[in-house]
Amino acid sequence: MSPLLEIRDLHVSVDHHEILKGIDLKVNAGEVHSIMGPNGSGKSTLAQVLARRDTYEVTSGEVLFNGKDLLAMKPEEAAWEGVFMAFQYPVEIPGISNVYFLRSALNAMRKARGLDEMSAMDFLPMYREKLNLLEMDDKLMNRSVNEGFSGGEKKRNEILQMAVLEPSLAILDETDSGLDIDALRIVAKGVNAMRSAERAMVVVTHYQRLLTYIVPDYVHVLMDGRIVRSGGPELALELEETGYGSIEASTSAA
Amino acid sequence: MITETQARQDYLECFIEFERLAAGRELPWLRHLRREAFARFCEVDFPTTHDEDWRFTPVSAIANTTFRLMQDEQPAVSPQQLMPWRMEGAGCQLVFLNGHFAPELSLLNQPMDGVKVASLANELDRNSNSVEKHLGRYLDQHRDSFSALNTAFMEDGAYVHIRRGVIVEEPICLLFVSTLDDASPIMSHPRNLILMDEDSQATFVEEYVSLGSGTAFCNAATELAAADNTVLSHYRIEREQAGTFNISTLRIQQARSANVASHSVLLGGALVRNNVHPVLAGEGGECLINGLFLGGDHQHIDNYMLVEHASPHCGSRQFYNGILDGHAHGVFHGRIIVHKDAQKTDAKQTNRNLLLSDDAQIDTKPQLEIHADDVKCTHGATIGQIDEEALFYLRSRGISEVSARNLLLRAFAGECIARMKDGPVRKHVESLVNQHVLHLAHALAAGSTNGSEDERAEDAAPRL
Numbered sequence A: 001m002s003p004l005l006e007i008r009d010l011h012v013s014v015d016h017h018e019i020l021k022g023i024d025l026k027v028n029a030g031e032v033h034s035i036m037g038p039n040g041s042g043k044s045t046l047a048q049v050l051a052r053r054d055t056y057e058v059t060s061g062e063v064l065f066n067g068k069d070l071l072a073m074k075p076e077e078a079a080w081e082g083v084f085m086a087f088q089y090p091v092e093i094p095g096i097s098n099v100y101f102l103r104s105a106l107n108a109m110r111k112a113r114g115l116d117e118m119s120a121m122d123f124l125p126m127y128r129e130k131l132n133l134l135e136m137d138d139k140l141m142n143r144s145v146n147e148g149f150s151g152g153e154k155k156r157n158e159i160l161q162m163a164v165l166e167p168s169l170a171i172l173d174e175t176d177s178g179l180d181i182d183a184l185r186i187v188a189k190g191v192n193a194m195r196s197a198e199r200a201m202v203v204v205t206h207y208q209r210l211l212t213y214i215v216p217d218y219v220h221v222l223m224d225g226r227i228v229r230s231g232g233p234e235l236a237l238e239l240e241e242t243g244y245g246s247i248e249a250s251t252s253a254a
Numbered sequence B: 001m002i003t004e005t006q007a008r009q010d011y012l013e014c015f016i017e018f019e020r021l022a023a024g025r026e027l028p029w030l031r032h033l034r035r036e037a038f039a040r041f042c043e044v045d046f047p048t049t050h051d052e053d054w055r056f057t058p059v060s061a062i063a064n065t066t067f068r069l070m071q072d073e074q075p076a077v078s079p080q081q082l083m084p085w086r087m088e089g090a091g092c093q094l095v096f097l098n099g100h101f102a103p104e105l106s107l108l109n110q111p112m113d114g115v116k117v118a119s120l121a122n123e124l125d126r127n128s129n130s131v132e133k134h135l136g137r138y139l140d141q142h143r144d145s146f147s148a149l150n151t152a153f154m155e156d157g158a159y160v161h162i163r164r165g166v167i168v169e170e171p172i173c174l175l176f177v178s179t180l181d182d183a184s185p186i187m188s189h190p191r192n193l194i195l196m197d198e199d200s201q202a203t204f205v206e207e208y209v210s211l212g213s214g215t216a217f218c219n220a221a222t223e224l225a226a227a228d229n230t231v232l233s234h235y236r237i238e239r240e241q242a243g244t245f246n247i248s249t250l251r252i253q254q255a256r257s258a259n260v261a262s263h264s265v266l267l268g269g270a271l272v273r274n275n276v277h278p279v280l281a282g283e284g285g286e287c288l289i290n291g292l293f294l295g296g297d298h299q300h301i302d303n304y305m306l307v308e309h310a311s312p313h314c315g316s317r318q319f320y321n322g323i324l325d326g327h328a329h330g331v332f333h334g335r336i337i338v339h340k341d342a343q344k345t346d347a348k349q350t351n352r353n354l355l356l357s358d359d360a361q362i363d364t365k366p367q368l369e370i371h372a373d374d375v376k377c378t379h380g381a382t383i384g385q386i387d388e389e390a391l392f393y394l395r396s397r398g399i400s401e402v403s404a405r406n407l408l409l410r411a412f413a414g415e416c417i418a419r420m421k422d423g424p425v426r427k428h429v430e431s432l433v434n435q436h437v438l439h440l441a442h443a444l445a446a447g448s449t450n451g452s453e454d455e456r457a458e459d460a461a462p463r464l
Helices: A043-050 A075-081 A098-112 A120-133 A138-142 A151-165 A181-194 A234-253 B009-021 B028-044 B079-085 B120-126 B129-134 B145-152 B388-395 B401-417 B424-447
Strands: A005-014 A017-027 A032-036 A057-065 A083-086 A093-097 A169-173 A200-205 A218-223 A226-231 B092-097 B115-119 B158-162 B172-179 B186-188 B191-196 B201-211 B216-226 B231-238 B244-254 B259-266 B271-280 B286-295 B300-309 B315-324 B329-338 B346-355 B361-370 B376-384
Touching: A005 A043, A017 A043, A017 A057, A017 A226, A032 A043, A032 A234, A043 A057, A043 A083, A043 A169, A043 A200, A075 A083, A075 A098, A075 B388, A083 A151, A093 A098, A093 B388, A093 B401, A098 A120, A098 A138, A098 A151, A098 B401, A120 A138, A120 A151, A120 A181, A151 A181, A169 A181, A181 A200, A218 A234, A226 A234, B009 B028, B028 B145, B079 B172, B079 B201, B092 B115, B115 B120, B120 B129, B120 B158, B120 B191, B129 B191, B145 B216, B145 B244, B158 B172, B158 B201, B172 B186, B172 B216, B191 B201, B201 B216, B201 B244, B201 B424, B216 B231, B231 B244, B231 B271, B231 B424, B244 B259, B259 B271, B259 B300, B259 B424, B271 B286, B286 B300, B286 B329, B286 B401, B286 B424, B300 B315, B300 B346, B315 B329, B315 B361, B315 B401, B329 B346, B329 B376, B346 B361, B346 B401, B361 B376, B388 B401, B401 B424
Parallel strands: A032 A200, A032 A218, A083 A169, A169 A200, B092 B172, B158 B191, B172 B201, B186 B216, B191 B216, B201 B231, B216 B244, B231 B259, B244 B271, B259 B286, B271 B300, B286 B315, B300 B329, B315 B346, B329 B361, B346 B376
Antiparallel strands: A005 A017, A005 A057, A218 A226, B115 B158
């Protein structure tokens, strides 16, 4: 079986400054991978490149998604293909309500996949159900996208969108940062409810804390633009005890 | 009173001919009003950019063109040609062709008790008392040369009188059609007089459009007197073609507790000047001045707001949003004057602008003159671009670039539409603005590196 996502020797620069210095990663459907690393290691860059943000320059390497060239896709095309990124800093969009935005998004996807658009009548019950899953107030749906939301509400709104859009690859970019434990549990519950044999997840995080709630199949440590170690969930626990410093020391010694 | 050395020869000849034929030419008061205004126009001439109120708007294109006045004959226009400008839900639609009432093109519904909607020229011929009492009383023809010019050539337009306590549910629509002609450009000076007696309520729509190609000059003025406790909405919709010059002045006189909303939606025209001048003359008046201007190519759209607080306990709110693309140049001039006795004034002004291209330009200028000491006046202006973060966010959720730009522009324009009361006019405006914005979004996406042509049909999903 070919992997859902395959990253081969990916090099990425911003303003001629190399951030990712050769990333190799394979993610199969049904797997949850965690990418951990200190600040500035390139975690968010990797997430954003996969979501097709154009402020990054891919200097070499390739990324295959479902066997297709992901790097040739526009952000919306990647989304149609099944890629979803939960933003580290979700954007506030005044004047567009959550419900309108999300139904537009879902219908844009459905249309791109040759499906009929979903009517408001069919959409609303489904939307409400997902709101409940994430313990969000119904009132939020008619408010502008993320406008005036607390940090926790914004992150839950990301997972809500993921739950509605049902991607085949979900990339969570530091979804746990800044969350209190209650919000973290709710977010994790939403994410775990989405785990399935057809779906893969890449959980980018700075802290091990999230991984006690979302237990990954694989953990990769990203430092200075390279994956320096890969292992099972136990690697996250090791990091929790020893910190990134020990890995840095062991890799530079090797 | 008028000498040839003072007057511009072309306008003088025009005026002499006009006076000979004009409706109400026998009325001494009217003759006096017109002549005085013409003298004033000759004295001040067209403004230049040295004039502070016209600093950002050169009108030499108007001043250097010779326009002719269409008095007797009018080009043939069929009702079919007006089909695109009919408004669903209108109570009536009076059509004015180059400033003259065209009954055969107008849609006049059953007259309603206490509501008079007629041609001003007819009223002048009848010499009704209320016309003499109000016409020319509010417009500042002394200060403003376009107002003087309009008054000199005023003859036709709408005359509306709503009696005490009458509530008019359906909008009263006035459609001003300019016929364009390159060889011999036409000018028109429509003049509207709207009188609302105590406790009455109504909605008015002035819509400016043009037929054919070439140029024209439409210099319109509306005097609107709102008596005690009236509630009214006034819409001005500019949709003329790219060659037209449109100067339009709305002068509102608000009595005690009158509640006025002025909405301007400016989409067309080459050179547009939108003057809105309410005077809150009685206690407890409320005034909302709401506007949206969308410019592209080389359009020049100048909004000149003059809000005069002349009585205590009045509130005014100005909100103007501009979206400018291409080489368009927008101006927002928001002047608030609080007179000495207008204590407890609460005045607010906000101008927000989106510039979509490097060559688009906006000049925004607040100007507060406060002569009272217990007032609240605030103003603010912003100028920005489409938020790239928001654009990426929408696209990352599967919304195409065109649709994402469309959504963001619509949201920005929607702030102004949200201030309009639900009803047929708002619907009408919304559909016009949505069409315009979608067109802009396509142009932007085609211009950007990621632009694609294959998503034309994908207008965003219907409203929830």
